[in-house]
Amino acid sequence: MSTLILPIAAYTFREAVRNRLFVLTLGGMVCLLGLTAFVGELAVTEQRQIQAAIIGAGIRLFAVCTVCLFVITSTVREFNDKGFELILSLPAPRSSYFFGKCAGFMLLALVISAAGGLLLLLYSEPAAVLLWYVSLVCELLLLVVLSLLCLFTFGNITVACMLVLAFYLLSRSMETIQLVSMSPILETHSLSQEFMNGMVQVIALFLPELHRFARSEWLIHGGDWSVLPPILAQTAVYTALLGAAALFDLYRKEL
């Protein structure tokens, strides 16, 4: 393993600290806590469950947005400052840069998720929170690699952000879209209907099952650990796919 990976990871993480991302995380958690307390006061019954669900969904969204935006903006800044070219000029394979950045961003994702997990302990069982935390980390790992891939491919903040957002929303809602496309209400057996149904099934083949990750129902009704192995397997398969694609683009990139 290249000796560059650890320094790149450390500097990436240090950049996150200097960008006050952890102050932002603290502020976000305080806001979520306030919102949850307010919503809890409105609830007539199942107060704790409502609070756990809202704070779980809020933390998930906050972590995804923060991590993806930071990955994209930080890497673009490095491209513009020529730091990327400086690193590649060192006697190390290009993959060191990719793995180093991934490791640094994942450390950030681990800390943000841990902050959310600690907050969730106020409203949910520790075992359920742990399951949710592991699953959220897997989700963030996929999104970190996806953000890097989009940036290597398109090299533009707006395009990369929109693609990551679209991919995320599509992956999370794909099961519902599949159900709608198979709905008997819509089944007219017309050619266009069959085509659209087929298209949806094909698109689903290439998307990760993000709707199974970090579900708030675990926080409400308790988690079943048997759901974790498929999540870990999906994370491994899809991370390998995205990572290989990102490395493919990185190796083809002309300086």
Place this chain on the structure above:
Amino acid sequence: MSFEKLMRRSTERPLTAVPWGITLLLVLALGAQIAWHLRLPAPVANARELPSPPSLMALHALSLGEEPAFARLLMLWLQAFDNQPGISIPFRNLDYDHVAGWLEQILALDPRSRYPLLSAVRIYAEVPDPGRRRKMIDFVERQFLLAPDERWQWLAHGVFIAKHRLRDLPLALRLARELREYTHAERVPGWARQMEFFVLEAMGDLQGAQVLLGGLIETGQITDPAEIRFLEQRLARDTD
């Protein structure tokens, strides 16, 4: 411009610059992802039950000050609840206490909206289940009493449902009587205020119908001579 020149202008290095291990990993990972997805059975649709409505205070808070817009969004959601992804639930399977509760809360969010009342009498009351129809009529009656001059149309439709669909003439009579007693002549057309007359007629209570007609004429609620003649002729025909 030739293809060769285009290729030379490319900002990417040739494919041979990519280590073969990465290309192999890419192909294997893509195959693994497809295989992983294909192992899954097709998703199965599960019908969700209509939840009980939250408190009005909670809905006010969630509307973020946009009560009319939020009321309409909720109405669309409620209306589409029978069409869940991959499954269609018949109205007769919905919990009508919850439906009435949601309609009531939505109407409380925007009391000037006609949507919940229209849905109650024209959509939810169309279900061929007398119990569920009565629940919708009860809802409309309750809401009518809160603003009779603005909501008389829906109670008039309730009279029609009670008389012709439920064939419950006492209920129709009660609703028609409320329609006459609680509304004001200048705001509500005569035909709506005369519904009680026709219900009494259908019940065979001709004496009651006669008294009502006399009352309507005496209080000046029917002034048109042709209308008075029509109602009198109809009553005379029934008496014969």
